[in-house]
Amino acid sequence: MAKIDGRVVGVVPCYLKSHSQGEYVFDRGWADAYERAGGRYYPKLQVSVPFTPATGPRLLVRDGVDRERITEALASGLVALCGVSKASSVHVTFALEAEWKLLAEHGFLQRTDQQFHWHNEGFASFDDFLATLNSRHRKSIKRERRDALAAGISIHWLTGKDITEDAWDAFFEFYMETGSRKWGRPYLTREFFSLIGETMSEDVLLVMARRNDRWIAGAINFIGSDTLFGRNWGAVEHHPFLHFEVCYYQAIDFAIKRGLRYVEAGAQGEHKIARGYLPRTTHSAHFIADPGLRRAIDDYLKRERAYVAEAGRELAELGPFRKGIDEAP
Structure with missing residues (x-):
């Protein structure tokens, strides 16, 4: 000081x-x-x-x-x-x-x-972003997005009052399942998610995947002044490309609609390059x-x-x- x-x-x-x-x-x-x-x-x-x-x-x-x-x-x-x-x-x-x-x-x-960030070049839609890609990657992303939802999965954006305690319960289950496999000891508590819901829900975006009337996967993001910060992801059902859809493509879509300049999708991950996130x-x-x-x-x-x-x-x-x-x- x-x-x-x-x-x-x-x-x-x-x-x-x-x-x-x-x-x-x-x-x-x-x-x-x-x-x-x-x-x-x-x-x-x-x-x-x-x-x-x-x-x-x-x-x-x-x-x-x-x-x-x-x-x-x-x-x-x-x-x-x-x-x-x-x-x-x-x-x-x-x-x-x-x-x-x-x-x-x-x-x-x-x-x-190195991290991998997506930059919004003033796109009006996800298709505008796709138009900047070469044909191979453009076709690959379209296929991944289609296949991710092929099992009757729907995607939902929850922010503000739309984030209920039931949604937090489901997301915490996703977090614990993935965290236990990747890190061995997840460090965030269930109370943590309720607290951020009470204090800053307008700055939180939950991208949630639903199938057969239940939440099966989700990612938490924090909404900054010009950046969407992607953080934890988890799932209790595993479907091809669902991770890419929930964590990367939906984040890009949201940033475009909100007029945000960047998406920071967390640490590491060279696989993000093919999805438009550059070092x-x-x-x-x-x-x-x-x-x-x-x-x-x-x-x-x-x-x-x-x-x-x-x-x-x-x-x-x-x-x-x-x-x-x-x-x-």
Whole structure:
């Protein structure tokens, strides 16, 4: 926290963690190596929105003050807090690129990764979006959407008052089923979903699939000012391409109808490229207190950043969009 004349002008929300789960920027290998060498990696300080792989400001500064001066003070404060709290490290994840660069000047190591985002180019309909794709991918998406609903499945958008407790019950069942298979221990409680329904239902979109008069699958999304943020998905019946329909194509359709500029469909997933989601670089900064561990991680991250940059270029070239004007839509 930074103050001027007793007034708070800057803060960095952070918390101590005793594990590396739920962050989407993976450092478990660092922890294992350090502990095998006799060190103690936990606790560590985490600067992020819990369980949320979405880029946003991490060094929060009040308007009307010297922003550069305050962000410098906050960066220095994080390093000092690391020592006071006896943490091994500080991890600022999904930071803005400008913050990432500033933190590097204070000894933070720079890390990059890739997510896959869809960009609305002012489309009036899903068909307008399809018209920008090459014929192979356009036909593939049409087939996937058709096959996803072939078993008599209907798709429903629930937001605001349309999200009932029955809908939350069904979605929680989906979440637990998928989470138990993928992660072993899902971390969100049933109460969590009721709470967000009570406090921010107008900013929540549930895309739900129904068959034989019961909910069988669904995905939760959060509606931002210009972005739809896709999060958890789950199903109790598994049908070909239903995941793509509920999570990716319906999100695009909703974003077009709401006039949103982007869809962020969560972390990872190169399979999203064929569905129109292109790679976008994400940034995190890591202060490592132990000099030996810092040198080892610094060396690793230099090579990782080069790999991420090259992979991003190659993946972008694999995008499904038409490359020339001579291919008919």
